[in-house]
Amino acid sequence: MDIYREAILDHYKHPRNFGHLDNPDVTQEEGNVTCGDKISMEIKVKNNIIEDIAFSGEGCAISQASASMLTEKVKGMRCEAVMKLTLEDIIEMLGTTLTPSRVKCATLPLEVLQKACLPAGRATYGSK
Amino acid sequence: MSSLKFNDLDFPLLKRNINGKRIVYLDSTATSLKPQAVIDKENEYYTRYSANIFRGIYTISEEATAEYEDVRDNVARFIHAFREEIIFTRNTTESINLVARAIKKSDEVVASIMEHHSNFVPWQQLAALRVWELKKDGTLNLNELEKLITRKTKLLAITALSNVLGTINPIEDIIRRVKRINPNCLVLVDAAQAAPHMPIDVRSWGADFVAFSSHKMLGPTGVGVLWGKMELLETLPPYQYGGEMIKEVHVDKTVFAKPPHKFEAGTPHIAGVIGFGAAIDYLEKLGMDNVRAHEVEITAYALKQLKQIGDITIYGPQERGGVIAFTMKGVHAHDIAQILDEDNICIRAGHHCAMPLHEYLKISATARASFYVYTTKEDIDMLISGLEKVKRLFS
Numbered sequence: 001m002d003i004y005r006e007a008i009l010d011h012y013k014h015p016r017n018f019g020h021l022d023n024p025d026v027t028q029e030e031g032n033v034t035c036g037d038k039i040s041m042e043i044k045v046k047n048n049i050i051e052d053i054a055f056s057g058e059g060c061a062i063s064q065a066s067a068s069m070l071t072e073k074v075k076g077m078r079c080e081a082v083m084k085l086t087l088e089d090i091i092e093m094l095g096t097t098l099t100p101s102r103v104k105c106a107t108l109p110l111e112v113l114q115k116a117c118l119p120a121g122r123a124t125y126g127s128k
Numbered sequence: 129m130s131s132l133k134f135n136d137l138d139f140p141l142l143k144r145n146i147n148g149k150r151i152v153y154l155d156s157t158a159t160s161l162k163p164q165a166v167i168d169k170e171n172e173y174y175t176r177y178s179a180n181i182f183r184g185i186y187t188i189s190e191e192a193t194a195e196y197e198d199v200r201d202n203v204a205r206f207i208h209a210f211r212e213e214i215i216f217t218r219n220t221t222e223s224i225n226l227v228a229r230a231i232k233k234s235d236e237v238v239a240s241i242m243e244h245h246s247n248f249v250p251w252q253q254l255a256a257l258r259v260w261e262l263k264k265d266g267t268l269n270l271n272e273l274e275k276l277i278t279r280k281t282k283l284l285a286i287t288a289l290s291n292v293l294g295t296i297n298p299i300e301d302i303i304r305r306v307k308r309i310n311p312n313c314l315v316l317v318d319a320a321q322a323a324p325h326m327p328i329d330v331r332s333w334g335a336d337f338v339a340f341s342s343h344k345m346l347g348p349t350g351v352g353v354l355w356g357k358m359e360l361l362e363t364l365p366p367y368q369y370g371g372e373m374i375k376e377v378h379v380d381k382t383v384f385a386k387p388p389h390k391f392e393a394g395t396p397h398i399a400g401v402i403g404f405g406a407a408i409d410y411l412e413k414l415g416m417d418n419v420r421a422h423e424v425e426i427t428a429y430a431l432k433q434l435k436q437i438g439d440i441t442i443y444g445p446q447e448r449g450g451v452i453a454f455t456m457k458g459v460h461a462h463d464i465a466q467i468l469d470e471d472n473i474c475i476r477a478g479h480h481c482a483m484p485l486h487e488y489l490k491i492s493a494t495a496r497a498s499f500y501v502y503t504t505k506e507d508i509d510m511l512i513s514g515l516e517k518v519k520r521l522f523s
Contacts (some may be wrong), residue, residue, distance in 0.1 A: 003466060004521060013522075015445075033477060035462055037491025058492065060460035105462065 170403030223339035294448030347407035
């Protein structure tokens with residue numbers, strides 16, 4: 001089993017886009033109480049495109065690496081495209097196999113991000 | 129070495145290999161493995177006398193009834209009680225809910241912060257709950273009882289052995305103090321972790337109710353026990369209505385059966401109860417003193433080895449039951465469990481149905497290894513080398 005392949009451990013130990021943005025447009029936080037995983041996503045959106053993103057939180061290697069990789073993946077992406085991302089995309093991004101009990105760890109960051117994109121999408125239609 | 133005369137060949141699961149490797153089972157606090165004798169006994173009911181109990185005037189029904197009722201004697205002997213005070217339920221949770229039925233929202237109930245959700249949520253939902261907090265070392269301060277127990281307190285819900293910290297609570301002492309403050313305060317002891325691992329005597333405890341489960345003590349799942357003092361069981365309302373729990377039924381009224389049958393509505397888990405009898409026989413043959421001595425030895429060895437790894441925090445006191453919850457610096461408990469699983473080492477990760485305790489300790493999750501009669505020092509060595517692998521991977 002190569003669930004802990006090097007890229008995952010690297011993102012866990014050295015998370016990308018970790019921390020906080022100045023004046024984010026949306027901040028969204030969700031937890032996975034059973035595991036104790038917690039992910040917070042902050043995004044800046046312009047013309048419905050994710051201009052900048054940061055995450056913070058704590059949890060297992062899978063949830064944290066998934067969040068880190070996801071922030072790299074979606075920077076510059078349209079909110080509508082983010083809304084279309086699925087579990088399959090996350091598994092492909094992680095490049096690993098997941099046991100059933102770990103699926104929710106891997107998808108938590110995407111759930112948080114998609115919730116963040118909902119109001120951002122609406123807000124940016126007008127003023128920005 | 130302890131004097132436990134134990135044959136690991138008795139446990140068929142220990143003969144199983146996954147990916148060519150044996151199973152190192154370190155999650156007995158969640159549920160125990162089953163010896164062949166228990167599996168055979170449960171099977172015997174289905175193959176030889178699978179009739180309903182208490183009603184058939186024919187040989188196999190009478191055999192089934194006798195086997196089922198014999199187990200009540202076994203359980204009574206095992207915990208030093210009278211047979212009529214032994215109620216078969218589905219599990220510890222149901223045993224506790226049965227008692228909780230008699231509680232009103234205005235009743236004051238005290239529970240410790242180390243309780244399993246099964247001995248916490250019912251009281252939180254059905255009564256006015258006050259929480260007994262811990263000392264730094266994971267034990268309870270008995271002097272706190274002077275403040276917690278009032279003349280209004282209806283019940284104290286307390287575990288005999290924490291399923292996370294391993295803390296062994298001085299139940300006899302606790303109950304003596306509670307009754308001195310308020311003789312009418314009832315005490316319910318959650319013995320789900322104590323009954324499988326050490327000799328227990330409900331009378332010398334002075335308890336009013338004691339709950340535990342078969343599946344944590346080598347028996348089948350789906351069977352629990354509630355023991356209660358007869359005078360209390362007589363006044364306690366039925367938990368469920370239906371067949372088996374009645375003496376006579378008329379169109380306008382029903383006279384309930386006497387305890388324990390008053391609380392055993394419907395066809396029970398006959399096969400499970402009969403299998404549970406074989407589990408108690410097995411434990412009695414080993415001797416509960418020997419079981420405890422074996423676990424003391426294994427636990428001391430595991431604690432010593434764990435401390436040598438470094439970056440490991442162990443929760444709970446030094447003197448404890450056969451359960452160790454720990455965290456490793458920089459590694460989430462789920463990752464520990466997942467990596468150990470590569471070598472078929474089974475441990476639990478999470479909050480172990482004790483979220484209030486984890487919140488109190490300000491930790492999101494712990495890894496937990498727990499032991500039983502079949503746990504060997506080789507199992508502990510496998511755990512330790514697995515943890516060293518985790519540490520290497522994450523360093």
